[in-house]
Amino acid sequence: DAGVTQSPTHLIKTRGQQVTLRCSPKSGHDTVSWYQQALGQGPQFIFQYYEEEERQRGNFPDRFSGHQFPNYSSELNVNALLLGDSALYLCASSAPQGIPFSGANVLTFGAGSRLTVL
């Protein structure tokens, strides 16, 4: 059973450029969340998508945008890249709320896309 897959695994951009990261959720999952993990920090919530709509958003500027497709896959777009955007970007998926689970938001994470901005 394939888990969460992300592409690309590594990429290098220069300041001012734009980047698109892609994510395919785990089979059976319909909700996708994106997190940014800077070096030495814990993951920081960017936003969550459900039914192709942004359902929650963290404290990130409008340069960060996303999209969810009918097949539940998702993209994260970052415009006007800054040096500080260099980080590991993690995609996570979770099961439909109606399916019994632990009661907590148990996310399944991908291995991430490491973005370096020069």
Add this chain to the structure above:
Amino acid sequence: DQQVKQNSPSLSVQEGRISILNCDYTNSMFDYFLWYKKYPAEGPTFLISISSIKDKNEDGRFTVFLNKSAKHLSLHIVPSQPGDSAVYFCAASEDSGYALNFGKGTSLLVTP
């Protein structure tokens, strides 16, 4: 503002002994608490969770304790094994399905 804090960046424990990882939080609205484990070049993997209506949850070698009055939780691993060596993240959310707030992580090293 960091709402979830893991004040020990690293911890070293001998194989077979108990590992205790600590986590403090500031937001009294948090209702769910989770621990994730992360190996290098992999995404975090879910380990164990606890809701605010409980004070203890056990799963095999892993036990999480929650002290709501102190806004503190801890993860106990007994006995510790070399394969447990990883970075452990504490996370919390206000409700099931809400965004997770993560701590900075504690790097655990279990030595033979």
